[in-house]
Amino acid sequence: MESTSSKPGLGLAFHPDSISLVSMEDGVIKGTAVRELVQPFDLETFRTTGTFLNGQEKVIQDLHNQSGGSSRDASVVLHSGMVLIKKIPVAMGLEEKLLQDQLVWEAGQFLVSSMDDYVVEYQRLPFQDLSGNPFYLLILMRKTVLQGVRMLLQKNGLRMQRIDVDLFSNIRALLANYDLDFDVTSVLVDVRRDLIDFIFLRHREFYLSHRVVLEKKNTARLPDEEEIAKMVIKELRRLIFGHRLGRGIEDLNRLFIIGGDGIQSVSQHLLSLISIPLDIVNPFRRVKVSQEVKNSSSFSRYPEKFVASVGVILRQDAPAQ
Numbered sequence: 001m002e003s004t005s006s007k008p009g010l011g012l013a014f015h016p017d018s019i020s021l022v023s024m025e026d027g028v029i030k031g032t033a034v035r036e037l038v039q040p041f042d043l044e045t046f047r048t049t050g051t052f053l054n055g056q057e058k059v060i061q062d063l064h065n066q067s068g069g070s071s072r073d074a075s076v077v078l079h080s081g082m083v084l085i086k087k088i089p090v091a092m093g094l095e096e097k098l099l100q101d102q103l104v105w106e107a108g109q110f111l112v113s114s115m116d117d118y119v120v121e122y123q124r125l126p127f128q129d130l131s132g133n134p135f136y137l138l139i140l141m142r143k144t145v146l147q148g149v150r151m152l153l154q155k156n157g158l159r160m161q162r163i164d165v166d167l168f169s170n171i172r173a174l175l176a177n178y179d180l181d182f183d184v185t186s187v188l189v190d191v192r193r194d195l196i197d198f199i200f201l202r203h204r205e206f207y208l209s210h211r212v213v214l215e216k217k218n219t220a221r222l223p224d225e226e227e228i229a230k231m232v233i234k235e236l237r238r239l240i241f242g243h244r245l246g247r248g249i250e251d252l253n254r255l256f257i258i259g260g261d262g263i264q265s266v267s268q269h270l271l272s273l274i275s276i277p278l279d280i281v282n283p284f285r286r287v288k289v290s291q292e293v294k295n296s297s298s299f300s301r302y303p304e305k306f307v308a309s310v311g312v313i314l315r316q317d318a319p320a321q
Contacts, residue, residue, distance in 0.1 A: 016040050020035075
């Protein structure tokens with residue numbers, strides 16, 4: 001991976017069920033660390049100040065020490081459940097100021113609270129609606145969340161250089177490590193303790209996302225790996241048909257899977273149900289890593305837990321606001 005930054009830095013990803021971190025120096029991943037969480041890391045974490053949020057200071061400190069990173073500059077990933085994301089068509093040919101006004105107006109249509117409570121970002125997608133109008137991706141981050149994350153970092157002597165959403169960090173890491181044809185549709189499935197995220201890619205870009213919340217059954221337990229695999233198949237069929245992406249799963253080019261514990265078992269069940277290629281994403285596949293990382297259990301046993309952390313550290317755009 002030749003585009004990796006040579007500047008030292010940390011990639012810190014907040015997942016619903018874990019926090020993962022990678023450290024980079026001279027374009028090489030020098031260390032990794034991950035901590036599984038008992039309590040979900042979500043919006044409620046920032047709405048109520050308490051022992052859980054305060055306890056994450058120690059988690060971040062431990063992860064930083066474990067990774068062996070010397071940098072104090074952190075690129076942060078938030079889970080998509082902590083932000084608002086909308087894909088909307090906008091009239092073609094608008095000047096930049098009118099475009100911004102239109103997108104802010106669109107955001108106001110689905111927000112309950114004031115626009116002043118959010119940081120708004122947007123990007124144009126390489127897709128159009130039936131009228132030929134381009135689609136834009138509208139991303140809204142709550143200022144309280146950004147302030148909370150910045151506070152957690154500052155208490156550990158870290159600086160937040162930029163912030164990203166896992167949907168996009170995951171895609172960035174995927175494209176850095178795997179070859180995808182331009183004219184095909186692939187899907188990245190992120191399986192967490194109590195939810196599943198589906199990310200569809202077309203033209204090697206984000207196309208759409210969808211989330212399924214896993215609910216406990218009558219036995220007071222979450223679905224097991226076989227049940228999760230069947231849910232993935234069911235949702236894929238529904239999404240493909242509903243968004244006119246084909247007649248079935250066989251029309252997809254490739255299926256990728258990431259997530260927390262149990263991914264190996266979920267993937268084995270999926271392989272028995274589909275005929276298209278399936279890969280558990282390895283974010284270190286084409287990225288330079290140190291020998292110490294290669295010798296670690298994270299590299300050999302569960303590299304998929306670091307997809308977002310690697311993806312954000314590959315990002316080369318402007319710092320967060």
